[in-house]
Structure formats: structure tokens, C-alpha cells
């Protein structure tokens with residue numbers, strides 16, 4: 001698409017980027033962009049991948065993608081590390097993760113710069129959300145590692161003692177998307193290794209840097225070589241090879257629902273444990289007693305976080321008729337104040353989308369909606385060499401239209417009116433997805449009904465977006481299954497073993513008569 005807007009967004013990297021902690025990917029990853037067996041090495045496929053700064057369109061690093069042989073080497077390293085790591089005491093794993101959290105904290109600025117550079121996300125978002133969230137995750141799983149409890153033991157038959165062991169599964173193969181590369185690495189790696197598994201993580205090709213830094217930090221913290229390996233390769237070859245690998249016991253995937261279905265097919269053929277965190281299309285339901293100012297602010301923040309490239313972003317606002325016009329006007333006015341610009345400029349609120357191809361995809365959704373819906377604000381790309389798209393509000397779209405039903409993954413909010421409370425909740429549930437949702441009301445009964453009736457893995461009341469290390473994140477319906485973060489993620493990364501001891505020391509047990517002999 002062509003840039004149609006009139007608001008220029010500067011191509012020049014803001015002066016603030018000249019921070020002494022600045023991150024230089026060509027130097028950092030001169031040795032290669034695969035992290036296998038405790039060190040960086042070059043990929044051995046026959047393809048290079050150019051990482052482009054989405055804010056400027058400039059190439060910032062080119063690396064050799066992983067081959068299937070690189071995946072084999074990473075899996076072999078993880079497999080070799082498994083007995084030692086699984087055999088470490090919970091206290092030893094916990095200590096290592098505490099050190100890991102400390103190293104991540106010490107290197108926070110480097111992580112923030114790397115994340116902003118590769119994703120185009122405002123530095124204030126990387127500094128205040130992505131990086132501290134990941135440090136907190138590491139600290140949480142350091143503590144959780146010592147609380148891997150099975151159920152209580154007991155003499156359930158009268159003649160035996162039973163107890164439950166919660167054990168690691170083996171080598172986990174994880175695949176992550178580009179929207180929050182550091183947090184996705186943290187969500188995938190930390191519960192897995194806290195539980196005693198070893199892991200091979202494949203980040204998205206577009207955004208390899210912070211996953212590689214994460215693995216380096218793990219080594220610096222004393223986590224043994226091979227426990228955490230990174231292969232940066234293409235989905236179709238390195239990704240599918242990892243999912244189908246016979247020595248990988250579990251696949252943990254975060255990404256689109258379309259790719260998740262393909263991953264599920266391959267994983268199922270080899271009977272792997274499967275964890276799927278997929279797409280979202282979060283509803284934002286505003287009842288007529290809501291605090292309008294809070295709802296307007298919540299909608300703009302919830303829709304535009306990470307330039308809308310957030311699986312839980314507010315994408316469909318359903319507003320009860322009495323507040324509808326004021327909500328539309330309030331959101332449009334507030335969106336117009338959002339400062340679109342260089343991610344490294346401290347004044348920037350909204351950075352570019354991840355790539356020009358993705359920007360064009362987002363623009364395509366909006367352009368196709370123009371015939372049957374009203375673009376209240378935005379709906380265009382500003383003049384810029386970067387992959388920018390303006391905050392966009394769309395009204396008057398039909399519930400069954402593409403713009404309401406499909407995941408756009410950009411700074412686009414659709415707003416629709418509703419009349420009865422039941423209709424609001426019914427419309428909120430009317431997409432294939434069910435990752436997250438919010439309801440806005442001052443009425444405790446309405447809030448309670450909304451939390452009960454909305455089909456999503458997370459329902460916020462009078463807020464939208466916050467996440468916590470202690471609380472589970474994961475979907476309903478086509479948004480997948482399995483939970484990230486929280487003690488619940490241990491369910492995903494452990495297997496349960498029933499151990500049963502005979503207490504009678506009798507050779508001829510009473511139950512044998514059901515197989516031979518008489519009482």
C-alpha cells in the first residue's frame with residue numbers, strides 16, 4: 001500500500017537512542033544467531049534472514065537461519081542436559097532461577113533496547129512492561145520451583161500407601177511469536193525449566209535478539225549448558241522439525257490459530273503433550289452504568305498497547321445504547337492525542353507495526369471495511385519509511401463482518417452498540433476466539449453475570465490488559481488450551497505419577513482370586 005497520511009513520522013532515529021547501553025545486534029551476534037549447548041553459533045541452513053527495524057525500514061542485522069540439523073543439535077543438547085537438570089533438587093533449580101532473575105534485572109536496559117529495536121515498540125513499554133514483567137516471571141518461578149507438590153499421600157485401599165509424584169516431561173520444544181519476544185521466551189522457558197525440563201525454543205524469525213540474550217543470561221546465571229537452547233529458523237522447516245522431533249516430549253506453541261492447527265496435527269502424530277496459546281479478538285463490554293471516562297481511557301489503552309499487536313488487546317467495544325455516542329466521540333478524541341513516532345523517543349506512545357507486510361495486512365482489513373462501516377478516525381498510514389499505521393476507530397460495522405470477526409493485530413478498534421445486557425454478552429461471545437475480555441460497570445450483579453457468562457480465559461472488570469506472574473494466562477475456544485504463568489503452568493510442564501506400595505507383605509493377595517484360584 002502507499003502512505004496516504006499527512007502526518008509525517010520521522011525516519012531519523014531519536015537522539016535518545018544514543019544511550020551508552022545501546023544495543024548493536026551485528027556486534028552482539030557476530031558469532032551467529034543459534035544458541036546451542038551454552039553458546040552462540042551460526043545456523044547451517046542455506047538461507048539468511050534480514051532483521052529490519054520497523055521504525056525506519058533499515059536492515060539492522062542479517063543472520064543464517066537454523067537448519068533441521070541445527071534443531072537436531074539443539075534437541076540432542078537438551079536431551080543430554082535433562083537427567084542432570086531433572087535430578088537437581090528443587091532448591092538448586094530455585095537458586096539458579098533467582099540468579100537468572102538477578103542477571104535479567106542487571107541487564108534490563110540492554111533487553112529493553114533490543115526489544116524496542118527489533119519490534120518497534122516504544123522504549124517506555126519495553127522498559128516498564130516487557131522487561132520488568134519478565135524479571136518478575138523469573139523471580140516467581142524461582143519460588144514456585146520449590147512448591148512442585150503432588151497430592152497428599154494416604155492408605156486409600158487400606159492395604160497400600162499411595163502418593164503422587166509430579167515429574168518433568170523431558171525435552172520441551174517451544175515456538176513463539178514476534179509480538180512480545182522476551183515475555184514469550186519467559187512464559188515458555190521459566191515454568192518448563194523450573195519443573196526440571198530442558199527446552200529448545202524457536203522464536204519468530206523477525207525477532208531473534210531478546211531470546212538469544214535471554215539464553216545468554218541463563219548461562220551467565222549458572223544454568224547448565226543445554227538446559228535452554230534457541231534455534232532461530234523458519235516455521236515451515238525448523239519449526240515443523242522441532243514439533244515432529246521424536247526426542248521432543250512436549251510442544252508448547254504461541255502464535256496464530258491457523259499455524260496452531262498445523263502444529264497440533266504434527267504433534268498429535270507423535271503423541272506429544274501439547275500446549276497451544278493462539279489468537280484472540282477480545283471484547284470490551286460497556287454497560288450503561290459504567291464510568292464513561294474510565295471506559296474511554298481503558299479502550300484506547302487496551303486497543304493500542306503494543307500497536308494493537310497483543311493477543312488480549314481490546315478489539316471489539318460493545319457499548320450499551322445510552323453511552324454509545326459519547327463513547328465513540330471520547331475514544332476518537334483520545335486516539336487523536338496519541339503520539340505516533342520513533343520508539344526510541346521518550347515522548348512516543350505508539351510505534352510502528354512489526355513489518356511493512358503486516359502494516360499492509362492491517363490496512364487491507366480497514367480498506368475492505370470501508371464499504372459497509374464508518375472509519376471514525378485513523379484508517380491510514382502516516383508518511384514514513386517505517387511501518388506505521390494511525391490509531392483507528394471503526395463504527396457501524398455488522399457483527400458478522402470480517403472486521404468484527406477476524407484478528408487484525410493492529411491499532412484498530414471496532415465499536416458496536418447493544419441494548420439488553422444479554423445481547424451485550426451474546427455479541428461478546430460471538431467469535432471463534434476466547435482469550436480475554438473485559439466488562440465495564442459499577443453494578444456488582446452485572447459484573448458477576450459478565451464474569452460468569454463471557455467465554456474467555458480472562459475477564460477483567462473495569463480494566464483491560466494487566467497480567468500477573470501469579471495468575472494464569474490462556475484461552476478458551478479457538479484461542480487454544482493450556483495456561484502460561486502461575487502455578488497452573490506446572491500442570492502443563494509436569495506429568496503425574498501414581499506410586500503405590502503394598503503394605504501387607506503377603507505373597508498371596510486377596511485380589512489374585514479374580515485371576516486364578518478360589519478364596
Ligand code: NAD
Nearest residue numbers: 176177178203204235239240255256259277278279280311
Ligand atoms: P504465527 O502463527 O505466524 O507464528 C508463530 C510462530 O510459529 C513463529 O515462530 C513462526 O516462525 C512459527 N511457525 C510458522 N509456521 C509454522 C509451522 N508450519 N510449524 C511450526 N512453526 C511455525 O504468529 P505470529 O504472526 O508470529 O504472532 C501473532 C499471533 O500470535 C497472533 O495470532 C496472536 O494472537 C498470537 N499470540 C497469542 C498469544 C497467547 O498467549 N494466546 C500471545 C501472543 C501472540
